[in-house]
Amino acid sequence: MKQVYLDHCATTPIDHRVVEAMIPYYSGDYGNASSIHGYGRKARRALEESREQIAQFIGAKYDELFFTSGGTESDNHAVYGIARVRGDKRTSKIVTTAIEHHAILDPVESLHKEGIIAKLVKVDRDGMVDPDDINRELDDDVSLVSVVHANNEVGTIQPLKEIASMCRDRGVVCHTDAVQSVGKISVNVQELGIDLLSMSAHKIYGPKGIGAIYIKKGTKIESFMKGGSQESNRRAGTENVPLAVGFAKAIELCSRLMEEDGVRILRLKQLLRQRIAEQFEEVIFNGHDTKCLPQILNVSFDSTKRLVDGEALIMGLDLHGVAVTSGSACTSGSLEPSHVLLAMGRDELTARATIRFSLGRGTTEEEINYTVDALKEVVERAGKTRKN
Ligand SMILES: Cc1ncc(COP(=O)(O)O)c(C=O)c1O
CATH class of the missing domain: 3.90.1150.10 (Aspartate Aminotransferase, domain 1)
Structure with missing residues (x-):
């Protein structure tokens, strides 16, 4: 049949060129990127080159991109990381939309149960958010606005630039879940003017189990995973070099294709x-x-x-x-x-x-x-x- x-x-199916790029880091070049001997240094170089390549693709600086296990972790990190840095839970408010992925909605709901105010902004019949509806919610209690860039079910692309600009005017951190848009349409963090962005490799012919979060320099956000100094103290745990290399290769192919x-x-x-x-x-x-x-x-x-x-x-x-x-x-x-x-x-x-x-x-x-x-x-x- x-x-x-x-x-x-x-x-997506993983591209064979991605698999080929990853294989050496499972066999000969298997060092721990935190080790200072030759094996470690080689792994570190591959990791940092991958970071550079992915950051460049979205218009970010190399030290603004942090590897995660995928879109879900990046989204969770954005929500919890910003909410927790705010401190006083009772006065903190998160503004998001009714059409987010559950990787945003569920953390927001759990914070709501802890006392945070959560506002889900409506969309129109095309699944489009009206930036004015977001703007109306931007009072002094808002710590985070999170709006999906391109919705994963219907594909509608949101007016993110306008939303981010309103957030900037009010000093509110703006996050976007760009898991479905990166690698499919042009995504540039400078042009969009956002502070945080989630992405994932397996939606763009890369491996499952790796993603990244862009964190604009100067954004105050709690570290998610504690237990080591990896990813500039933001995410503890031995870095997954083969997956990072595969992610970068998938990005390179997207930039060409x-x-x-x-x-x-x-x-x-x-x-x-x-x-x-x-x-x-x-x-x-x-x-x-x-x-x-x-x-x-x-x-x-x-x-x-x-x-x-x-x-x-x-x-x-x-x-x-x-x-x-x-x-x-x-x-x-x-x-x-x-x-x-x-x-x-x-x-x-x-x-x-x-x-x-x-x-x-x-x-x-x-x-x-x-x-x-x-x-x-x-x-x-x-x-x-x-x-x-
Ligand atoms: C919009 C969106 N956000 C987040 C995710 C979760 O990404 P991951 O599967 O990498 O955890 C998905 C996956 O379907 C998605 O479509």
């Missing part, structure tokens, strides 16, 4: 959208039409026109060898409708009848056509037209 992978926002990939993938997404629109008149395309990642097409079956069982869709496509998800991979498996789609005003039944297609570097036109044909068969079985 044909296999079509359209779940690149959950994770991102633009060309973006154009090609957008054309394929437009084809997918057009073919789906031709086949089914009851679909809603979720996410902003133009301010959107080229990789994501999020489609719902409008429950007022046709009732479709979302899980049956995903399972049905899987039986045709097509891998997609119903929402964020991290929450799939739970039967809850996506909090992102609900925040965008979709009703529960429509939100449940949703597929997120996420395209990647290897996606072909033939795969797109195969997927639409498979979807047609699956929908015939999984859905019935509603009789009004």
Whole structure:
């Protein structure tokens, strides 16, 4: 059976050039980057060169980039690290949005239980945040604003520059979760004017288990992991040199291929959208039409026109060898409708009848056509037209 992978926002296949770059650091060059002998110095050099390369790619300085275990840890670090440095929990407030990844929402919720004020700003039907809604929340108690750069379910790209500028005017730390945008669209911390940024390697053909956080020089933030002086005392623990090298290689490939990939993938997404629109008149395309990642097409079956069982869709496509998800991979498996789609005003039944297609570097036109044909068969079985 044909296999079509359209779940690149959950994770990407690791590029063979990335694997090749990593292998020497698992075998001959396995030193501990903190050791002062030759093995250690070699590992240290590889680690710092990787840091330099990744920092440069996002317009950061080399000593503003810190390795973590991935996007989740970077997000947690931003939330807890800023909240804790503020000290007085009762007067501290965090402003974020209703469409963040759970790596932001869950730490914010746990701090809220400890007494911090948490404000989730709404979004419009395209999943777009209005910067004025953020601005209205910026009182003297706010310690952190965190807004996802590109949403992982619908792909909408937020007006981050405006939001960061408002935060700067009020002296508030601004963080962005750029896990889905780095390596797919241009992301430059200077141009955006943000203080903290989370990123992850496995979304861009790099290895799983490594990410980074950009921390603008001068930002006061608590260290997350204690127990050693690694990562300039910010994150204790022996550095994972092979993964850092793989991350840097993935970034290098993105710097060369991102633009060309973006154009090609957008054309394929437009084809997918057009073919789906031709086949089914009851679909809603979720996410902003133009301010959107080229990789994501999020489609719902409008429950007022046709009732479709979302899980049956995903399972049905899987039986045709097509891998997609119903929402964020991290929450799939739970039967809850996506909090992102609900925040965008979709009703529960429509939100449940949703597929997120996420395209990647290897996606072909033939795969797109195969997927639409498979979807047609699956929908015939999984859905019935509603009789009004
Ligand atoms: C927007 C966003 N933030 C954070 C994460 C978590 O990243 P990681 O899997 O590297 O922990 C994800 C993963 O899906 C994501 O899409």
